[in-house]
Amino acid sequence: MAMDRQSLMIIIIMIIFFSFPSGYEQPHSDKDKEVILYFQHFMTYSRQVLANSSYISGYGNLTGFRLSYEDNLKGHNALEWPLHQYSEKHPWVEQEKYSLLPNSISDDLKSWWGKDPVDTSDPAAPAYLLNVTGSCYGDYSMLTKTRPKLYFFELEKPFVEYYERYSQSKYDEQRERYENDPENNPEPKKDDDKKKVGEEITQEGTILLSIRSLGYNFENQDLSKLIERPEDEVHDAVLVRVLLEIKDHPEIQQSEFETLGIYYQTTGSLITTTVSAKFLGIHGLPHMTFSEQNFNTAKLLVSQLLNSSATDSRNKLEKLNMYIARSQEQCELISFFQLDKTKFLKQEILDIDEELQNPIGRPIPGDFPKVVIKNALMYSPDCGFVLNSNKPAEGDLSIITNKERRSMFTKFLLIVLIQLYLYVAEIRLLRTPGQLSNVSSTTLLLLAYQDALMSLIVLLYANITEELYLILACITVNLVVGDLIMVRFLVKVMCTQANERGISWWELMRGGSRNTETTNTEEAQPQEDTLPAPVTANQEPAIPATGPGVSDDARFTNGIIATGLSASIVSMFLVAGATTWRKSYRKIFEYFAFLLINSYWFPQFIRNTIKNRRKAFLWRFILGTSLLRLMPLFYICLTPDNTLRHGYDPVLFGVVTLWVSLQLFLLYVQTQLGARFWINELWLPKAYDYHPHLSITDLENGFASDILAGIKSRAGDVTSEETQASGYMLCPVDCAICMTEVTIPVAASEQKKDKKVGNTHYMITPCHHIFHTECLEDWMKYKLQCPVCRTSLPPV
């Protein structure tokens, strides 16, 4: 489902909010307190019903289990309970006359659920998984030909009233928020017509089980307190929580069910149900296990679980809200799963579990067992659908997933470290302003942005996975260090290029900055092409004089950090949100995002063209960075069972690789054919000439008046014949750097100007200051600014 940014923000804030230990909500009114009291009685009574029941005596007076399927078909009402009497002679049996399950379902289940127990007499017999904590991915299809009749489960009256109040208050709250700030809050809707979770399940789709085992009852922290006798310990079954995510293939409809159930380790069978105020699935679960032995185990475990949660009196209101909200907002679901046998012995499985949890170096088999569900059946009594698995579902135990993720992140850490090394090595080489001015700051910005985004994502992930925290934190630290180094370098680059502000790229390409008045002076200067017309010395605003006090350094740093950080935080939310989008949107987003963040060499290509430099970075850096950044993509796209559950997508990888190679190819061609190979030379502006020939007319325009005055005063000394003969006057000017004299030949008239005269020993800046060539070249290694007036200088 597509989400706007606002709701994403709210989700993130909620996640942060829920991760804090919450002070439990307190009931507000007397009515609420009454409902809570009623709820407690309701739960205590149901618990007693379960405690007093036996297999032959049926469900008892349990909410949601009062009518058997046949009673439902006949149209009985739950208030008519009891409709059947059970005794030793007429025991409760698993058939639709007495049971909740229709015969079509129970017959099917009897044929495969729990039918293949492990042979305990044979020590070499393969066993089922013991610890099933993990996830499992499979497909389902809906059984349409035998659609069972819908149950109507009625919610008890106090709960109905409470639910109305509860949803009304929620609605009011939303409306209030909407009225205060209509732009940022969605308009509230009365959810009368809202569909229940599960009602929109389509014919076919995928199903994801996240199984979390609570462990043996004698090892569980809460349950072990309730064990008094050794008979209370259950060694062959565990309580499990299963989160079922049912999606259709394009991932438009998504339904989630939190279920609770029991896993039988000897038969590899798993049964779970939802629990709500109108259907106490977990209380009735023991009767759905098809044998008295299973029933007794289940009854023991369920009673212990219920007792332990009953003594936990802190979160009564939350529990009530959950029970009631679920009863109104989602379908009930009873699900049966049959696991496949592993090829390992029980002891081997024990060893693998123990070794992966607390590694000490035991020898364990190299291939780990997988969670394989052979058969699955999900039945919703109140929404009347039956889902069936059409092929075995497979997945990894979470300890194995963690192990694989750890090795993946170790490799990622290596990538980050190599990248860090490349940064440092490259930055150490790029030191002079000449080199720095060739570097594209957009390229660096894109690289730094990628790193920042990655570090934020890793940090977010580190907070939700305890087991991988250390390595993820390590990756984050390294990424942040790399990022800081990059930002420092970026600031340096931007400071060097600060003199380009206010100059268009056209002027930059030309290399000079004195062309604006060419047309005005054209009449006065007939030979425009040989010498661009001089303009007034301070025509370009002197950039660094913008204001004393704030240094460029600090301003750039603050700007980059502020914008970069906010941009990456926003992108992180976007990425986190995109993972829940439907498949087609996600795909478009992926292509767009990957192509965008992998366009980092294009700005450099343009920069090279503008500055007419073949190469700014070493090939080691360019190739290394590109390869390192493609590697994670290679992993998620081309490894079919990667731990990030990204689908096999060679096209995405191919497209991005081609895109990056194209950029690399362009850079390579630039080094071979010249930076401006793709632009016709005729379109290019001429580069600035630092060694122009000067004539008297030039000196009258723009140059400091004392030069002319110097000539005039000298004119008396120099014989006019000498001047006439060569057509040149030698004009002494002081070089502002070395404070010694530099002599420039000045043509007496425009016509004489193109005559060959040695003119390489002086340089004239665009702002008409004259220096020795060595003096100014030495200076230009440090700064591209005129030493006299600080106007930016085009590079030589």
Add this chain to the structure above:
Amino acid sequence: MAQITPIRGFSNTPVSRSVCVLTTVISIAVAVLQYKHYFILAIDPFIVEYGQYWRVATYQFSVINESDFLLTVLLWFQFKTLERFFGSRKYLSVISLFLLYNGVLCFVVMSLGQLLVNFMMYFVSKLNLPLISLALSAKYQVTFLNRAIPGPLGVISSLYICYGKYIPVSYYFKIQLSAENREVESENSDHQENGVTLLAAEAAAAAAASRHDNGASSALSNPSPVSSVSPEPTPSAPGLFSELNLTNHFQIHAIYTLLLINNGIHSIIPCVVGIIVGKLFISDLLVGSNRWSIPLPIYYLISSPSKAWSRYTGLLQLRLGGYHPVRTEEEPEEVNDDVRSTEGAGIRAETPVRPLGSQFLDTFRT
């Protein structure tokens, strides 16, 4: 800045520097990547049950807890003096020798010791002594010799013995523990106000020289930390614990003692083996100790990896026939280790060094 050791930083002690860096890097990597279990040595179950003999080779290469790390690195740092004494290559050779002997000997001691203890217990249990036989079962069981703490504890112990043997004491000092002496020794009262009495430098030097000349096993060549740190009553002080006579080696003794007892019996086992190896070494009884020297490539690799790299690429260029610079013999850098020298400090003051942290901070300062 205060100088803890006689040598400034890691000047001309490349092996010590590499060892300290490696210890740190390996420990951090092992912690982050959760490879700690590859460095644990225990006879049962790893050797007996799983047959993982490679653990004998690995267990000395990384410490796995923080206090061990701190003590180990501090001692490696102190042993820079030994590197100067031996010379870098010889020092690395000695370390590698100690690694080998300690690894094997410690393993042998542990496994044979465990068997022996079990045999003794079996023997005692068969003696039909009423009380003890009941307490001891005849079954094989894990004893205190089963596990050794990972880390180069043995190597450090052997080096510690070498340190005591080869590095002379440069000064002694006393710590007055009680104020009673004030009346007895009124002439020293001005020193005693400070609580620490520094003996005259000449006296110390003379004492050191005489002890060294005699070659007798005096306090400094006696490696037992207890004896050299233990209080010695002086004639002037009537009380037993009225003053402490200490040498400039006392911090090494203190750190080593901490390391020795840091993990109880599990750290004492490798340390005792290390001390024995060290004793054999200083009395020239360790086979190969004179002739063994570490191959040059390995030495270069460990002492200066960057130079080793350039050397390697230089060789490659030579093979390929490209340009290669003339190799220049590397000169040891001139360092003045004298604490009192202010030569370097003067140059530094002119251009204050900005550490990385303050460089970052300066960037963000407006």
